[in-house]
Amino acid sequence: MHVLITTPFHPAYVTAERIKKAKNLELLLTAGIGSDHIDLPAAAAAGLTVAEVTGSNTVSVAEDELLRILILLRNFLPGYQQVVQGEWNVAGIAHRAYDLEGKTVGTVGAGRIGRLLLQRLKPFNCNLLYHDRLQIDPELEKEIGAKFEEDLDAMLPKFDVIVINTPLTEKTRGMFNKERIAKMKKGVIVVNNARGAIMDARAVVDACSSGHIAGYGGDVWFPQPAPKDHPWRYMPNHAMTPHISRTTIDAQVRYADGVRDMLDRYFKGEDFPVQNYIVKEGQLASQYK
Numbered sequence: 001m002h003v004l005i006t007t008p009f010h011p012a013y014v015t016a017e018r019i020k021k022a023k024n025l026e027l028l029l030t031a032g033i034g035s036d037h038i039d040l041p042a043a044a045a046a047g048l049t050v051a052e053v054t055g056s057n058t059v060s061v062a063e064d065e066l067l068r069i070l071i072l073l074r075n076f077l078p079g080y081q082q083v084v085q086g087e088w089n090v091a092g093i094a095h096r097a098y099d100l101e102g103k104t105v106g107t108v109g110a111g112r113i114g115r116l117l118l119q120r121l122k123p124f125n126c127n128l129l130y131h132d133r134l135q136i137d138p139e140l141e142k143e144i145g146a147k148f149e150e151d152l153d154a155m156l157p158k159f160d161v162i163v164i165n166t167p168l169t170e171k172t173r174g175m176f177n178k179e180r181i182a183k184m185k186k187g188v189i190v191v192n193n194a195r196g197a198i199m200d201a202r203a204v205v206d207a208c209s210s211g212h213i214a215g216y217g218g219d220v221w222f223p224q225p226a227p228k229d230h231p232w233r234y235m236p237n238h239a240m241t242p243h244i245s246r247t248t249i250d251a252q253v254r255y256a257d258g259v260r261d262m263l264d265r266y267f268k269g270e271d272f273p274v275q276n277y278i279v280k281e282g283q284l285a286s287q288y289k
């Protein structure tokens with residue numbers, strides 16, 4: 001019996017070809033959230049179990065998204081750069097700095113991270129929207145104060161700030177292409193800590209260059225690690241970092257504990273918490289279908 005523990009840093013890491021060669025492999029554990037670096041249909045067909053530490057970095061990613069929204073909306077980074085470069089030009093920053101209050105902000109994908117982001121946004125007095133395959137439980141929806149939008153395309157022109165929080169699946173790969181970005185409001189802020197490949201990379205660069213997207217921020221790229229010449233490094237008005245939002249010290253403790261717990265259970269022949277399964281007995285978890 002073999003167990004492979006991976007992190008979600010390297011897209012297309014556990015390929016169908018590698019799975020085929022790993023004759024004794026039984027279990028794939030993702031130390032974090034997001035298992036698109038594994039060929040999930042191939043894992044299912046090979047009878048492997050795939051599990052992640054569901055929820056381990058939900059708060060870390062949601063807080064980071066809030067940070068990037070504020071950094072971009074307030075035009076913070078050029079202000080910081082002025083200070084480092086010995087400059088002082090308030091008007092150069094203020095002409096494109098906005099309050100978050102009163103803006104229409106929402107998430108595409110309202111699972112664990114998307115919902116927590118909405119909850120964290122509530123005290124900012126924004127107009128909150130969300131799109132997902134599934135509507136949130138009505139009581140929680142009322143408590144959060146976010147409106148469900150069934151039709152993604154109809155929702156796109158409404159946002160001042162849009163955050164992507166879906167997994168990378170065959171349905172979400174390239175979901176934000178040139179046409180969808182064109183439907184967004186001119187001057188929109190886009191934050192994507194979900195997966196780089198959900199965006200059409202070129203379309204993002206073009207929209208940032210034309211000003212259609214006023215700011216793009218996130219920690220996920222395609223490919224990863226991002227090569228030195230990745231165009232997102234050089235496009236205007238971005239707040240990009242390496243893949244860091246998942247991995248605060250607090251999150252590292254949570255996902256290390258989660259991996260240890262699953263290994264203990266595995267060697268004792270016990271089941272994992274049900275929400276951790278991504279592939280079980282040949283079936284993919286619903287969020288990956």
Ligand SMILES: NC(=O)c1ccc[n+]([C@@H]2O[C@H](COP(=O)([O-])OP(=O)(O)OC[C@H]3O[C@@H](n4cnc5c(N)ncnc54)[C@H](O)[C@@H]3O)[C@@H](O)[C@H]2O)c1
Nearest residue numbers: 033034109110111112113132133166167171193194246287
């Ligand atoms: N940057 C990071 O460090 C980091 C860390 C954790 C997770 N993530 C990414 O964030 C994703 C979401 O994490 P989560 O814990 O909130 O997952 P989750 O499973 O709790 O929520 C995902 C939500 O996306 C929705 N969804 C799936 N496909 C959709 C589609 N085609 N259209 C609309 N909605 C769709 C699902 O219904 C679900 O509500 C992960 O899959 C991972 O890719 C990134």
